Amino acid sequence: MKQFNSDKHTEILSEDGSYTAYSNEYAEHYHSTKDGALKESLSKHVIPAFSIVEKEEVHILDICYGLGFNTLATLLYYKQNKPQVKLYIYSPELDDTLVRSLENFTYPQEFDIFKAVILSLSRDGVYEDEHIYIEVFLGDAREYIRRFENKFDIVYQDAFSPSSNPILWTKEYFYDIKNAMREDGVLTTYSIALKTRIALHENGFKVYLNEGKDFRGATLASFKSLENFALVEVEHKMRCNPDTISLRDEEI
Numbered sequence: 001m002k003q004f005n006s007d008k009h010t011e012i013l014s015e016d017g018s019y020t021a022y023s024n025e026y027a028e029h030y031h032s033t034k035d036g037a038l039k040e041s042l043s044k045h046v047i048p049a050f051s052i053v054e055k056e057e058v059h060i061l062d063i064c065y066g067l068g069f070n071t072l073a074t075l076l077y078y079k080q081n082k083p084q085v086k087l088y089i090y091s092p093e094l095d096d097t098l099v100r101s102l103e104n105f106t107y108p109q110e111f112d113i114f115k116a117v118i119l120s121l122s123r124d125g126v127y128e129d130e131h132i133y134i135e136v137f138l139g140d141a142r143e144y145i146r147r148f149e150n151k152f153d154i155v156y157q158d159a160f161s162p163s164s165n166p167i168l169w170t171k172e173y174f175y176d177i178k179n180a181m182r183e184d185g186v187l188t189t190y191s192i193a194l195k196t197r198i199a200l201h202e203n204g205f206k207v208y209l210n211e212g213k214d215f216r217g218a219t220l221a222s223f224k225s226l227e228n229f230a231l232v233e234v235e236h237k238m239r240c241n242p243d244t245i246s247l248r249d250e251e252i
């Protein structure tokens with residue numbers, strides 16, 4: 001019988017009742033087990049992003065595909081709230097064996113309606129219908145993002161943590177992300193680390209707090225001012241923490 005669990009990753013039940021996984025390679029869970037996999041994806045990425053971006057066509061960069069929660073939670077949100085919109089999702093993922101094993105992952109019931117999408121992405125890396133285009137690129141996100149310029153309305157920055165996967169959190173990385181984004185685009189991330197916020201600030205992003213009563217705080221970043229979110233005074237925090245600097249490619 002085919003199964004998801006392997007020597008690299010194991011399914012783990014998270015607190016909202018949805019399963020996430022633990023990565024032996026990165027010694028980290030794919031989601032916050034406290035917030036819950038589905039809830040984290042909706043609260044820290046999908047809902048805040050779509051509270052800001054209102055367009056007929058939305059282009060999303062989902063860094064990185066992992067178990068696919070951010071992509072699938074986006075489809076769920078869209079089906080329930082904006083079924084007329086056209087969605088384009090682009091998602092790099094280094095671990096091809098993970099992607100191929102996802103047809104055997106225990107997804108929450110809410111994703112049952114996306115079985116065809118899950119299968120298609122797991123087997124072929126692409127799904128397309130009249131409203132949706134999704135591609136999972138099997139390879140390095142750093143290389144992939146340099147292919148795009150002025151394209152993305154939304155970036156879900158959901159790599160493993162800056163300490164375990166620093167190459168996806170550096171000042172130079174966010175420079176490439178900025179080039180791939182549109183002027184009115186928004187970036188979401190669970191990371192509230194000051195070094196992440198400094199790297200965003202150094203690339204011209206305004207940094208905002210994304211908070212809610214039932215999940216731990218997260219970060220939003222945008223080039224334009226966001227009305228409904230509290231601005232993080234990054235320069236003030238830098239003055240108070242002079243030893244904290246952004247991660248740099250050359251140090252990794």
Ligand SMILES: C[S@@+](CC[C@H](N)C(=O)[O-])C[C@H]1O[C@@H](n2cnc3c(N)ncnc32)[C@H](O)[C@@H]1O
Binds near residue numbers: 030041
């Ligand atoms: C925290 S998980 C992503 C969780 C995912 N967003 C979800 O909702 O399930 C981080 C993922 O980044 C992948 N990864 C690590 N380094 C990468 C790289 N350089 N390029 C692409 N993917 C990478 C890992 O294999 C892992 O699947």
